Amino acid sequence: MDITLHKSTIQQQSSIEITGSKSESNRLLLLQALFPEIELSNVSNSDDSNLMIKALASKEKVVDIHHAGTAMRFLTAYFSVQEGRETVLTGSKRMKERPIKILVDALQELGAEINYVENEGFPPINIIGKKLTKNKVSLKANVSSQYISALLLIASKLENGIELTLEGDITSVPYINMTLSLLNEIGVKTSFENNTITVYPSKANIKPLVVESDWSSASYYFSIVALSAVGTEITLSSYKENSLQGDSCLVEIYKHFGVSSNFKENSITLKKESSKINSLTLDLKHAPDIAQTIAVTCFALGVSCDLTGLHTLKIKETDRLVALKTEIEKLGGRVDITDKSLHLKTSNSIKELVSIATYNDHRMAMAFAPIALKKPIIIEDAMVVSKSYPTFWEDLKSIGFKISQ
Known part of the structure; x- marks a missing residue:
């Protein structure tokens, strides 16, 4: 099933409960x-x-x-x-x-x-x-x-x-x-x-x-807040400040995009504090699963990035480096890849209603969804998200995304 994400604006304040890691x-x-x-x-x-x-x-x-x-x-x-x-x-x-x-x-x-x-x-x-x-x-x-x-x-x-x-x-x-x-x-x-x-x-x-909620799933909300207006907040549960999950490095990485993270009891509140963003260089060898989210965030914000440490992405659900290059370039971006790195050039515009292939890869579907805050986009085989996050589209609707089949 393909879905269309219409150009959306999310609520100023919202909360989501995410399934266990x-x-x-x-x-x-x-x-x-x-x-x-x-x-x-x-x-x-x-x-x-x-x-x-x-x-x-x-x-x-x-x-x-x-x-x-x-x-x-x-x-x-x-x-x-x-x-x-x-x-x-x-x-x-x-x-x-x-x-x-x-x-x-x-x-x-x-x-x-x-x-x-x-x-x-x-x-x-x-x-x-x-x-x-x-x-x-x-x-x-x-x-x-x-x-x-x-x-x-x-x-x-x-x-x-x-x-x-x-x-x-x-x-x-x-x-x-x-x-x-x-x-x-x-x-x-x-x-x-x-x-x-x-x-x-x-x-x-x-x-x-008690299983802590999934930080990889939280990454899409970090991206959504990064692409939203200053002052936008999303609260996510259940998360620990001293998490065992490598992807909890999102807290530090997304400061670069003007997103602050505030822990209270078992939840984390993400808030867009600033819209001033520079190019990004990151070694993601300890957290390769968030590379897709970060690359799409940078593309949507019109900033360049150099992501290294990505050699394991070639043997995932698909070759994620090739898939990222193909789909970002369909949207109007410019991407160079090696067998272990991705280099995104600055882009000034995003094409509308581009149909994003997901390659049986849940992370491709979810990583590209935040683009809808800038331009309408089509996600092919959208229910591939059930691999890690079955309620993803319902949760996006609950915070203001407009989605149709």
């Missing part, structure tokens, strides 16, 4: 499967988390996780330690093009029994669960943090834990720290010194856990 939810759901006594609340209502819940509860041999990349990585590790169970883990056509070899190699190094069903290095994979007793493994440090987190999440259930050595410059450190913090929160002992992460075999010390 997909990143935190999927980690905690896997831990809950390993330690069933864990109680969770505010779990994400995203497609990815629902697929994770369904997969963890499945008794079928074939488990299909569709487009859910996090689920593919985490479940590869999970099913490798389900002793005596055989599982074929598969997904969508795009998922079968997304590499899994780095994680499979690491699990095999620990003793896991995993074979490729179709193409070497890619899903689907056949996993025969067994007891893993080896505990030393190494990975290149610049790989997706989800490979690293997948190993860390199962580690406390292994007889000898895991000692994971990361070789080189580590990317996405906040996501690794999030995994370790959640393990610590349930009583699992860990250490992260230099480039070595150790997770010790542990019993969980269980207490009820």
Whole structure:
């Protein structure tokens, strides 16, 4: 379903309640499967988390996780330690093009029994669960943090834990720290010194856990406030000032766009303080998921940006660097990309009613939506947002966006 976002002006003050973080939810759901006594609340209502819940509860041999990349990585590790169970883990056509070899190699190094069903290095994979007793493994440090987190999440259930050595410059450190913090929160002992992460075999010390709302989802409201009139405010819940999520760096980044952030109890209020904005240079290696939001914000405000540290964007739901270049240029922008960076030139105008392709990528749909505060825009396959934020369009309507099919 395609939708049209008409030129809109949002309310001066509004509030939105955002579902639990997909990143935190999927980690905690896997831990809950390993330690069933864990109680969770505010779990994400995203497609990815629902697929994770369904997969963890499945008794079928074939488990299909569709487009859910996090689920593919985490479940590869999970099913490798389900002793005596055989599982074929598969997904969508795009998922079968997304590499899994780095994680499979690491699990095999620990003793896991995993074979490729179709193409070497890619899903689907056949996993025969067994007891893993080896505990030393190494990975290149610049790989997706989800490979690293997948190993860390199962580690406390292994007889000898895991000692994971990361070789080189580590990317996405906040996501690794999030995994370790959640393990610590349930009583699992860990250490992260230099480039070595150790997770010790542990019993969980269980207490009820509340999933923080998703900072990646909050990014679209930072963008909306940045594109709005001075004085505009949006309050979002539930957010913590000392968040585990890497994308909470939005608070600092959007100061550049004149947006202040004020925490009170479990909410954050974003306010447009100033309209004076300069060009932006950012290394996003620790928070690549907000690159699309930032690039579109800069384009809509008519300022240039240089974003680096984006090498993981090529293996997401789509090649996000190519997709961003294509869609921003349709709107009249000028973009250069490399395999790990994006360079946006200053643009003075935005074309009207351009139809934005979303490439089965929820973030493409949501990142481009704020453009409607400047010019009307069409979003193709708009319900792709259900992957991470099913109520996104309803929430935009509630703050003043005019949307029609």
